[in-house]
Amino acid sequence: MLEVIKLHKSFKKKEVLKNVSLEFKNGIYGLLGPNGAGKTTLIRCMVNLYDLNSGSIEYCGSSINGNNDLLSNIGYLPQKFGLFKELTVYENLKYFCILKKIYKSRMDDEIKNCLISVNLEDRISHKVSSLSGGMIRRLGIAQAILGHPKIIIFDEPTAGLDPEERIRFKNIVAQINKDRIIIISTHIVEDVEASCNKIIIMNEGRVLKYGSSEEIKSEANGKVYEVEKNLNADEYWYVEKSFSRNEKTFMRILSNKKENLKSLEPTIEDGYMCIVKGI
Numbered sequence: 001m002l003e004v005i006k007l008h009k010s011f012k013k014k015e016v017l018k019n020v021s022l023e024f025k026n027g028i029y030g031l032l033g034p035n036g037a038g039k040t041t042l043i044r045c046m047v048n049l050y051d052l053n054s055g056s057i058e059y060c061g062s063s064i065n066g067n068n069d070l071l072s073n074i075g076y077l078p079q080k081f082g083l084f085k086e087l088t089v090y091e092n093l094k095y096f097c098i099l100k101k102i103y104k105s106r107m108d109d110e111i112k113n114c115l116i117s118v119n120l121e122d123r124i125s126h127k128v129s130s131l132s133g134g135m136i137r138r139l140g141i142a143q144a145i146l147g148h149p150k151i152i153i154f155d156e157p158t159a160g161l162d163p164e165e166r167i168r169f170k171n172i173v174a175q176i177n178k179d180r181i182i183i184i185s186t187h188i189v190e191d192v193e194a195s196c197n198k199i200i201i202m203n204e205g206r207v208l209k210y211g212s213s214e215e216i217k218s219e220a221n222g223k224v225y226e227v228e229k230n231l232n233a234d235e236y237w238y239v240e241k242s243f244s245r246n247e248k249t250f251m252r253i254l255s256n257k258k259e260n261l262k263s264l265e266p267t268i269e270d271g272y273m274c275i276v277k278g279i
């Protein structure tokens with residue numbers, strides 16, 4: 001089990017993580033939150049890139065801080081990651097094998113298997129400079145899973161990817177999800193709905209909610225309505241979107257006042273917005 005215990009992290013006077021406690025068992029976790037919520041800072045603390053102000057991060061009861069054996073159990077795909085563009089896919093992964101201290105005798109098999117997992121085996125001898133953005137992201141996933149880490153953390157893995165690559169990413173995650181903890185930080189609420197067992201919602205450095213997608217959705221029960229746009233907007237309404245139907249414009253709104261209307265079945269986005277906006 002991976003545990004984040006009463007974690008505080010500040011940059012100078014700015015407190016970015018405030019008493020964050022979380023538990024992760026084997027499974028897939030979605031880490032959601034608006035820009036600046038503290039997701040990347042939390043992840044960087046978890047991979048030991050940042051010192052903690054207070055609290056701890058423990059894997060199976062031992063602090064990961066400075067513990068290279070434990071840290072070698074963590075695969076990490078940062079938001080922006082560097083590759084040697086003029087080297088081949090194989091050469092880049094070999095470099096990561098060396099960093100991860102994978103035995104020389106196992107390197108070729110490891111590289112081949114990881115490339116098969118991400119559907120890049122036919123690109124093994126291609127230069128990275130010849131790959132598309134989606135392929136480069138998949139190569140990033142391959143480096144994260146090299147060496148079979150017990151914990152894999154992806155920071156915004158689907159940002160900027162087209163729908164086909166996003167589906168591919170979900171399939172890769174479903175396929176590598178065995179006896180591991182996988183944490184996926186994202187803004188894309190629908191990306192976590194189908195694939196994640198648990199969802200963590202953060203805002204302003206705090207964990208606001210930890211639960212299943214059904215539990216997140218249920219936060220918006222009785223709070224979702226559709227109203228015609230020419231109605232006077234109530235100050236308590238949070239307008240999610242406007243749309244046209246039969247030449248009229250409607251708004252999908254969230255409201256925690258009992259409206260004189262039939263409420264709609266909430267989506268996970270509705271639940272997320274209710275949690276983040278305190279509706």
Ligand SMILES: Nc1ncnc2c1ncn2[C@@H]1O[C@H](COP(=O)(O)OP(=O)(O)OP(=O)(O)O)[C@@H](O)[C@H]1O
Nearest residue numbers: 011014016033034035036037038039040041042187
């Ligand atoms: N190295 C740093 N020095 C100072 N402030 C920082 C640093 N890193 C992050 N911050 C601040 O901490 C807050 C949280 O940032 P963080 O990148 O962790 O959020 P995030 O949830 O990952 O956002 P995004 O989704 O936009 O990537 C922001 O206000 C950011 O400006």
